[in-house]
Amino acid sequence: MDLHIDGEQLQRDLEALAQFGRSPSGGWTRTALSVADADARGYVAHRLRTLGLDIRHDEVGNLRARRPGRTPDAPVVMTGSHLDTVPSGGYLDGPLGVVGALCAVEAIARAKLTTQRPIEIVVFVGEEGSRFPRGTIGSAAVAGDLPVDEILALRDADGIGFSEALATYRDTGPPLPARMAPGTLHAFIELHIEQGGVLEAAGVPIGAVTAIAGLVQHAVSFLGDANHAGATPMALRRDALCAAAEWLLGLERAAHEIGPGAVATVGKLVVSPGGKNIIPGRVDAICDLRASDGALLDALDAQVRALLSSTRPGIQVELRPLQRVEPGPMDERIVAAIEHAAEQTGRRSHRMVSGAIHDALHMAHLGPSSMIFVPSLAGKSHCPEEASRSDDLITGTLVLAHTLADLAGA
Numbered sequence: 001m002d003l004h005i006d007g008e009q010l011q012r013d014l015e016a017l018a019q020f021g022r023s024p025s026g027g028w029t030r031t032a033l034s035v036a037d038a039d040a041r042g043y044v045a046h047r048l049r050t051l052g053l054d055i056r057h058d059e060v061g062n063l064r065a066r067r068p069g070r071t072p073d074a075p076v077v078m079t080g081s082h083l084d085t086v087p088s089g090g091y092l093d094g095p096l097g098v099v100g101a102l103c104a105v106e107a108i109a110r111a112k113l114t115t116q117r118p119i120e121i122v123v124f125v126g127e128e129g130s131r132f133p134r135g136t137i138g139s140a141a142v143a144g145d146l147p148v149d150e151i152l153a154l155r156d157a158d159g160i161g162f163s164e165a166l167a168t169y170r171d172t173g174p175p176l177p178a179r180m181a182p183g184t185l186h187a188f189i190e191l192h193i194e195q196g197g198v199l200e201a202a203g204v205p206i207g208a209v210t211a212i213a214g215l216v217q218h219a220v221s222f223l224g225d226a227n228h229a230g231a232t233p234m235a236l237r238r239d240a241l242c243a244a245a246e247w248l249l250g251l252e253r254a255a256h257e258i259g260p261g262a263v264a265t266v267g268k269l270v271v272s273p274g275g276k277n278i279i280p281g282r283v284d285a286i287c288d289l290r291a292s293d294g295a296l297l298d299a300l301d302a303q304v305r306a307l308l309s310s311t312r313p314g315i316q317v318e319l320r321p322l323q324r325v326e327p328g329p330m331d332e333r334i335v336a337a338i339e340h341a342a343e344q345t346g347r348r349s350h351r352m353v354s355g356a357i358h359d360a361l362h363m364a365h366l367g368p369s370s371m372i373f374v375p376s377l378a379g380k381s382h383c384p385e386e387a388s389r390s391d392d393l394i395t396g397t398l399v400l401a402h403t404l405a406d407l408a409g410a
């Protein structure tokens with residue numbers, strides 16, 4: 001197959017989207033259904049129209065555009081990502097998968113290829129969870145993992161409802177049902193920056209994602225006794241912070257021992273009363289556990305609880321589960337198609353697990369899915385410094401185009 005990516009167009013599209021939601025404090029803040037998000041989506045809609053594609057939105061605000069196949073009712077090959085960002089985030093997390101989809105489909109059209117199955121570009125709404133109290137909203141709706149009425153009832157921190165925000169966001173005719181019927185998805189492929197340093201360290205331009213790690217988060221409280229830092233002898237103390245410190249170091253060791261598929265983080269710790277001359281009486285922590293399969297996640301979760309049950313005498317502990325997201329194994333056939341596409345373009349690829357959650361996690365519940373990763377410079381993401389080499393962005397898009405053409409039956 002003779003496919004060529006217009007690298008200048010790819011760059012122009014990324015720069016155009018980077019005009020929307022620039023943060024005064026640096027980076028980009030484009031939360032779900034905000035004016036900046038609607039502007040970015042408007043740009044993508046304009047580009048889709050220039051490709052001659054039929055644009056629709058669905059009940060929750062996902063934007064969908066289909067390039068027909070020779071068999072009109074054949075299960076669809078879908079690709080896309082999101083346009084919303086975290087506060088002061090980067091310009092590639094999400095937009096690359098949208099712009100990449102546009103440029104890949106453009107390359108297929110330029111090569112005058114017809115495909116047996118339709119190819120659909122999707123822009124998922126609300127992936128980051130920075131405005132409404134959960135992420136991956138659009139893909140969860142498409143996969144049927146989250147009922148539409150629950151989504152429409154979500155409220156942001158200012159009390160603005162999802163359905164209210166959506167009313168000003170939609171821009172085309174009556175909405176499609178969000179949920180896709182089982183059996184209507186032939187394949188889903190999402191192009192994304194890696195957001196870590198694995199590919200850069202390996203010197204490989206393409207990651208073929210074999211699984212998306214699942215996640216468990218718990219709120220954990222350590223209850224001791226606040227007292228005078230000078231007058232209380234060591235033997236008589238009930239120091240909640242010392243107990244919390246033992247627990248989190250134990251958790252770090254446990255994650256190392258479980259192996260490379262598992263990671264554990266305590267990123268939030270509130271020490272009370274928080275005085276420089278007071279023994280900490282209470283510590284509230286949040287732990288975040290991730291693993292590439294359910295058994296590893298269970299093992300890590302069991303370690304958290306075992307360490308808490310053996311905390312030092314005089315300290316009480318409380319654990320409140322916050323959320324659990326099951327790991328998402330990607331489809332072997334799609335992973336192999338990505339590897340094959342990389343070979344066709346003469347590029348090396350590397351099988352890897354995604355530590356971060358993506359829309360592809362939900363799409364995998366609906367049908368065969370995988371992701372194409374490109375290297376992130378210095379492994380940085382969710383910050384203004386997020387960047388990738390231009391060549392790698394073009395390579396990722398080219399591999400996406402080959403994978404789509406292959407899976408759609410060119």
Ligand SMILES: [Zn+2]
Pocket residue numbers: 082093094127192358
């Ligand atoms: Zn993303």
